[in-house]
Amino acid sequence: MIDLKKDFKILNQKVNDEPLVYLDNAATTQKPQQVLDVLTNYYEHDNANVHRGVHTLAERATADYEAAREKVRKFIHAASTKEVLFTRGTTTSLNWVTKFAEQVLTAGDEIIISVAEHHSNFVPWQQVAEKTGAILKIVYLKDGALDIDDLKEKLTAKTKFVSLTHASNVLGSITPIKEVAEWVHHYGAYFAVDGAQSVPHMKIDVQDLDVDFFAFSGHKMCGPTGIGVLYGKETLLNQMNPIEFGGEMIDFVYESHSTWTELPWKFEAGTPNIAGAIALGAAIDYLETIGMDNIHRYEQELVAYVMPKLKAIEGLEIYGPEAVEARSGVIAFNIRGLHPHDLATALDMEGVAVRAGHHCAQPLLNYLGQSSTARASFYIYNTKADCDKLVDALLKTKEFFGL
Numbered sequence: 001m002i003d004l005k006k007d008f009k010i011l012n013q014k015v016n017d018e019p020l021v022y023l024d025n026a027a028t029t030q031k032p033q034q035v036l037d038v039l040t041n042y043y044e045h046d047n048a049n050v051h052r053g054v055h056t057l058a059e060r061a062t063a064d065y066e067a068a069r070e071k072v073r074k075f076i077h078a079a080s081t082k083e084v085l086f087t088r089g090t091t092t093s094l095n096w097v098t099k100f101a102e103q104v105l106t107a108g109d110e111i112i113i114s115v116a117e118h119h120s121n122f123v124p125w126q127q128v129a130e131k132t133g134a135i136l137k138i139v140y141l142k143d144g145a146l147d148i149d150d151l152k153e154k155l156t157a158k159t160k161f162v163s164l165t166h167a168s169n170v171l172g173s174i175t176p177i178k179e180v181a182e183w184v185h186h187y188g189a190y191f192a193v194d195g196a197q198s199v200p201h202m203k204i205d206v207q208d209l210d211v212d213f214f215a216f217s218g219h220k221m222c223g224p225t226g227i228g229v230l231y232g233k234e235t236l237l238n239q240m241n242p243i244e245f246g247g248e249m250i251d252f253v254y255e256s257h258s259t260w261t262e263l264p265w266k267f268e269a270g271t272p273n274i275a276g277a278i279a280l281g282a283a284i285d286y287l288e289t290i291g292m293d294n295i296h297r298y299e300q301e302l303v304a305y306v307m308p309k310l311k312a313i314e315g316l317e318i319y320g321p322e323a324v325e326a327r328s329g330v331i332a333f334n335i336r337g338l339h340p341h342d343l344a345t346a347l348d349m350e351g352v353a354v355r356a357g358h359h360c361a362q363p364l365l366n367y368l369g370q371s372s373t374a375r376a377s378f379y380i381y382n383t384k385a386d387c388d389k390l391v392d393a394l395l396k397t398k399e400f401f402g403l
């Protein structure tokens with residue numbers, strides 16, 4: 001991978017007099033100049049509301065907005081732009097899926113999620129189970145990843161929804177979505193996938209995976225915050241009631257009732273995040289220039305490089321699958337005798353930015369017997385020198401605390 005840092009001015013700064021080493025990409029990624037320029041250019045030259053005006057700027061803004069939707073469609077290989085809904089991000093997308101679940105679930109139906117889910121794919125399902133009387137079943141782990149046998153055992157004729165993360169934001173484990181989809185559909189259930197930590201890092205083909213819903217966030221893939229996507233099969237989105245009501249999503253408003261417009265706009269009430277969507281399109285262009293397979297391969301190279309060095313640090317415990325090829329670029333770890341927050345603070349003193357906490361995955365941390373961990377997460381602009389700086393800063397931290 002060529003050194004991409006030149007596209008990311010933000011990375012060219014010192015933190016505590018040390019060069020910044022940004023390793024918190026699972027939280028949010030940095031934005032290349034190419035994306036920032038598109039965002040600025042939109043506001044400087046094309047800004048207007050979409051689908052509502054015939055004047056030139058409105059036509060240009062609408063064309064740019066819908067071109068971004070087409071870029072998303074192509075990026076995830078959806079069959080139609082009708083299946084690409086712009087949302088605020090993964091959390092909103094998954095909440096929308098549970099609104100559809102509320103429509104179709106009845107008491108006694110079963111929902112399956114895993115213990116490794118992010119809160120945005122855990123709490124909404126708790127809520128919909130409570131509202132509908134459906135039963136929420138949890139699948140557990142084996143060797144640091146989803147236990148497929150446990151999933152198969154828990155699938156029954158009563159299973160109506162399965163919702164799983166494609167890649168864990170803590171374990172770095174990657175779930176075999178295509179295999180799971182076959183099992184889920186064999187039982188006649190719907191399958192939703194949380195793609196927040198997979199879409200930025202690997203090629204996604206929603207038709208090949210045969211998922212019913214797929215959610216992801218723009219800010220985790222070089223795009224701005226506030227824009228995300230919910231992919232849904234057209235047949236299901238046509239059955240789904242609108243989530244928000246108002247302008248744009250209507251066909252006709254009578255005094256007595258209203259009718260809805262066609263997909264995808266049925267789900268886009270009000271003025272959308274026009275600039276965010278257009279900038280997400282620019283982020284997709286940027287990532288496609290590098291190539292998603294190249295990105296996945298490069299991240300696995302970094303993980304393969306750093307893992308032995310981390311494992312050689314006495315007292316450092318790593319969570320997640322052993323095999324590098326079963327992992328994304330997320331590595332959660334703890335050092336015996338050191339609170340993760342103290343560890344992350346000490347690393348920050350060395351210019352190294354990692355996350356510490358429960359990573360919005362408290363059921364998982366509890367299952368691991370931990371209240372919190374530190375977490376390093378790599379992306380396209382990280383280098384082996386960044387890996388070496390992480391290891392060096394960890395050793396200095398251990399020395400500082402006399403561990």
Ligand SMILES: Cc1ncc(COP(=O)(O)O)c(CN[C@@H](CS)C(=O)O)c1O
Pocket residue numbers: 026027028089090091092118120121165167168169194196197217219355359360
């Ligand atoms: C697997 C997974 N699923 C959903 C989300 C939510 O994404 P939003 O863009 O915030 O809606 C995230 C975001 N995880 C961040 C913030 S907690 C992390 O540091 O791990 C995620 O990792």
